[in-house]
Amino acid sequence: MSINKQAVLEQLETVHLPDGKNIVALDMVRAITIDGNDVRFVIEVSAEDGPRMEPVRAAAQQVVEGIEGIEKVSVILTSPSAPKAPPSLKIGGHPKPAADSQSIPGVDRILAIASGKGGVGKSTVSSNLAVALAKQGRRVGLLDADIHGPSQPRMMGVSKRPASPDGKTIIPLQAHGVTMMSLGLMLDEDQAVIWRGPMLMGALQQMLGQVEWGELDVLIIDLPPGTGDVQLTLAQKSKVTGAVIVSTPQDVALLDARKAMNMFNQLKTPIVGMIENMSHYVCPDCGKEAHIFGHGGARAEAEKQNLPFLGEIPLDLEIRLAGDGGTPIAATDNPIADAYAKIAKGLIDADMA
Ligand SMILES: Nc1ncnc2c1ncn2[C@@H]1O[C@H](COP(=O)(O)OP(=O)(O)OP(=O)(O)O)[C@@H](O)[C@H]1O
Numbered sequence: 001m002s003i004n005k006q007a008v009l010e011q012l013e014t015v016h017l018p019d020g021k022n023i024v025a026l027d028m029v030r031a032i033t034i035d036g037n038d039v040r041f042v043i044e045v046s047a048e049d050g051p052r053m054e055p056v057r058a059a060a061q062q063v064v065e066g067i068e069g070i071e072k073v074s075v076i077l078t079s080p081s082a083p084k085a086p087p088s089l090k091i092g093g094h095p096k097p098a099a100d101s102q103s104i105p106g107v108d109r110i111l112a113i114a115s116g117k118g119g120v121g122k123s124t125v126s127s128n129l130a131v132a133l134a135k136q137g138r139r140v141g142l143l144d145a146d147i148h149g150p151s152q153p154r155m156m157g158v159s160k161r162p163a164s165p166d167g168k169t170i171i172p173l174q175a176h177g178v179t180m181m182s183l184g185l186m187l188d189e190d191q192a193v194i195w196r197g198p199m200l201m202g203a204l205q206q207m208l209g210q211v212e213w214g215e216l217d218v219l220i221i222d223l224p225p226g227t228g229d230v231q232l233t234l235a236q237k238s239k240v241t242g243a244v245i246v247s248t249p250q251d252v253a254l255l256d257a258r259k260a261m262n263m264f265n266q267l268k269t270p271i272v273g274m275i276e277n278m279s280h281y282v283c284p285d286c287g288k289e290a291h292i293f294g295h296g297g298a299r300a301e302a303e304k305q306n307l308p309f310l311g312e313i314p315l316d317l318e319i320r321l322a323g324d325g326g327t328p329i330a331a332t333d334n335p336i337a338d339a340y341a342k343i344a345k346g347l348i349d350a351d352m353a
Pocket residue numbers: 115117118119120121122123124125146149151224225277278313314315316317319320321323324
């Protein structure tokens with residue numbers, strides 16, 4: 001028997017609190033994840049109730065363990081302990097149930113930039129691609145959904161707190177011809193983000209739903225690395241046109257990229273193609289090309305997976321310096337900008353941006 005979320009919820013409806021209401025009706029069950037024969041979920045309780053809720057947790061585990069075919073059940077009790085949201089903007093909070101996957105009014109396409117592994121340059125690709133597309137006349141938005149480590153404010157050179165005239169809608173900022181928003185703009189730069197899953201999901205949904213994006217040809221979303229809740233929420237709750245996978249050429253990054261691709265396949269999010277970042281290094285002194293992380297791995301992987309290969313970006317100090325300085329290299333006339341321009345053109349020609 002295949003295990004589905006509905007079957008899990010039905011069992012959980014039989015777990016009641018002392019006041020008689022069940023934990024599903026009370027909206028306490030979060031983040032149900034079914035992984036083969038294993039099931040994981042979270043029960044959210046108030047901080048005061050926490051210690052008294054262990055029997056409820058145990059009961060929830062027991063009833064789900066009773067479902068035929070389930071081998072392992074992990075249930076975690078959590079209570080909100082997130083830092084306070086910026087008062088006027090109400091970022092955070094629980095995700096509101098979305099009936100179906102939603103499109104964003106005025107936004108024609110959503111492109112998610114993803115990677116399996118951290119640090120492969122996904123955020124750098126996102127900002128440069130956004131700028132390169134804007135330079136080619138597209139109306140582009142950039143949403144920094146890398147909520148654990150938002151880096152777009154630094155890379156795009158913005159630090160102003162977005163306005164919210166009515167305390168509900170959020171007015172995004174403009175930088176290098178791109179309309180952008182990042183949770184980083186709501187936080188102090190060195191504030192660690194320790195929000196738990198459900199809070200993050202709420203924040204993400206708010207960023208998608210409450211930001212006044214205006215009319216956009218494409219909204220680029222810089223995802224966190226890996227295959228976590230943000231990716232799942234995004235793919236399930238919004239109409240993502242496609243995902244672009246960024247990888248460095250070496251095996252370990254490709255291994256993780258494969259996991260990310262599997263996730264998108266399972267979520268039925270089309271994969272637009274792969275980009276190889278840090279593809280090669282040209283020594284500025286002698287002009288010799290070196291392949292520090294190997295070369296061509298992402299292209300070969302794309303071929304293997306029958307996916308388009310969108311292009312390669314060299315490893316270059318100028319790219320890092322430009323990103324750190326708040327002006328993506330794609331916004332300059334440095335010849336390296338051509339690499340991003342080429343990928344942007346490919347996306348436009350494929351009607352993906
Ligand atoms: N092609 C490149 N050449 C040189 N430096 C690069 C290149 N791409 C990215 N970098 C640098 O590598 C570092 C990591 O890049 P970036 O933050 O874009 O990666 P990421 O995959 O988004 O990371 P995270 O996992 O933190 O989200 C940054 O300092 C960035 O400037």
